[in-house]
Amino acid sequence: MNRWLREGDFLQMKTGIRISVIFVLSFFVGHLVADQLPVVGQKDKKFSVERLAVKVGESVSFANEDPFFHNVFSLSPAATFDLGSYPQGESRAVTFKEAGEVQIECAIHPSMQMVIEVTE
Amino acid sequence: MKVQGIKNAHRNVGAVIIATVVACGVIVENVGRAEIRITEGVGRYILEAGHPSLAEWKLPPLAPASDIHGNALTDLGRRLFFDKILSADKTRSCATCHRPELGWSDGLPTARGLDGKPLARATPGLANVAYGSLFNWDGRVASLEEQALGPVFSQSEMGSDSEELVARLEADRFYREAFTKLFPNQPLNEKQVGLALAAFERTLLVQDTRFDRWVAGESGVLTDSEIRGFGVFIDPNRGSCGTCHAPPNFTDNGFHNIGLESFGHGNPDLGRYKIRPVRLMRGAFKTPPLRNIALSAPYFHDGSAATLEDVIEHYRTGGVVKENLSPEMKVLRLNAREKSDLVAFLKAISNSHVNFSTELALEQQ
Structure with a gap:
């Protein structure tokens, strides 16, 4: 039944x-x-990759795997964003709408840096 | 049936305890008079002299200097550091504010400028600056060579002019010969002054505190109180200090707004936000390393904490101004003994004196 x-x-x-x-x-x-989504980890105060290539319109998720907060942001003209701070176990995503090189950092830990190459 | 029920109840209690421990991510076991075992999400520390779990607190050896000048450059930097020739009116040297006996700071809430008036921020200590990557309270400078020249040419600090300084050094026989020997075929220039000052500052190492000796395996050098204080320091549920004052140099090389009262004033110092205009950086300043911290009171970038006890009390309250507070800030549950243990530990990562002869440096002038 x-x-x-x-x-x-x-x-x-x-x-x-x-x-x-x-x-x-x-x-x-x-x-x-x-x-x-491509996932970029944040572990041991490092991004899991130093460079990543995506197409315009694609999104990337940033996963915090450290037992403390991170705050991913970019001030690059091709993508200016601030994902805010979030703890271990959380992810936040950003969609890249313009082609160009996007420098990404953690605001809290500036030694954490990576580049996302956005192409058409 | 009843016995089975009790067994099941015990199992359930055990499961709850395990689940709680897993959820909290920390186990604290008292296993002896001075042995507190702590397991936390960032690794397991066994608080015993020389235990392998403490290895991440050992300062790594520094990469060999990339220059070919060796001690000659360091010696020149030492002489320059203590020489008032670097200031416009020849009244102050780097050591006027960075005093060896005060943890290479000045003992003032905020530095005094060339005109004697207070500047906006405290003089940072220089202990272990060789391990740093970003300099000044807001991290605006990424090289020690560049940072060393900052105060020299700041109009509010030493007020020098580049051309005038180079002319002065060329007119001085000692400096003319020293720079020529180190940089043959190059005209004397300010970049060379920065190289020399930075080379000297990189020698201001503190790697031999009692805590360092304990981590290296020397038992009996820390008191029970100091060891307990280390446990409080690294326990995320008690002092929670080690998240930001992280191993090995007691800093995460990061930036945090720790809720100081001064951030609530009109037109507050925005700190890192002026360098990286990201919301969380409003009022955020660099996490200072802590070795020799007991020598460099008062504390915080605004010098608002007179003593280590004041610092701990500030953190216990979770900050005065809650606006834009670092997400790592929280109200701490610390009892009187834990607070005094924490102070004892902070003194154990400080030497009782600076292993540096000020007299020798001054005699060289």
Whole structure:
């Protein structure tokens, strides 16, 4: 008697359950999308790569793997952003909209530096 | 059934404890009078003399000097450092503010300028400056050679003019001969002065405190209180000092707004923000290294803490001004003994005196 998600059932679900299903589905879809992003780690006060090439429109996720805060930012004309500070276990992403060389630093630990080359 | 139930209850309690420990990322076990074992997310420290887990607190050997001048350049730098010839009116040398017996600082809340008026920031100590990568409280200079010339040509500090200084040094027989010997085929210039000053400053090393000897394996050089103080220092749930005052040089080479009262004043010193205009850097200043810290009171970039006890009390409160506070700042739960242990530890990473003969340096002039 497994009637789970038989055709038409979704519309018949109570609103609360429907929202929960949408939430869970969007969570997994979100993770699938996030998994596809290039991820740059921040560990031992270093970025996991010194250089990275991406296309215009692509995003990069910055994951903090250190047991203290980092604050990724760039003041480069091709991409000016400040991801703010966040702790171990958190990631924040940035989308690169213009071609050019983007110098990236940690505001707290300026020895952490890397370059993202954004091309058309 | 009842026995089984109790066993299960014990298992559950154990699971909760393990889960809590994992969540907190720290285990602190008292295993003896002066042995506190601490496991934390950044590594395991066993507080025993010479234990391998303490190795990251050993200062690494410095790379050999890249110049070919060896001691001659350092000797010239030492003489210049103590020579008032570097200031416009010949009233002050580098050592006027960077006094060896005061941890290469000046004992003042903020430095005094050429006109005797207070400057905006404290004179930083120079101990272990050779391990630094960015200089000044806001990290605006990335080379020690360049930094060394900053105060010399600052109109509010030593007020020198480059051409006038070079002419003065050329007119002095000792300097003319010393620079010619070191830099043959080159006219004397300010860059050479910076090279010499920086070479001398790189010799101002503090690598032999009692803490360093304990880390190297010498037992009995730290008291129980000092060892407990180290435990408080590195424990993220107590002093939480080691996150920013990180090994091996007691600094993360980073920048933090630590919530000083002065940041709440009108038109406050924005510090690092003027160099890197990122929000978190408003009111942030460089984390100073701590060896010989006991010699260089008062503390903080604005000199607002008169004693090490005042420093610890500031951090215990989590900062006075909470606006734009470093995310690493938090209210600390420290009892009276932990605070006194922490002070004892800070004295254990300081030598009782500076191993430097001021008299010798002054005699050279």
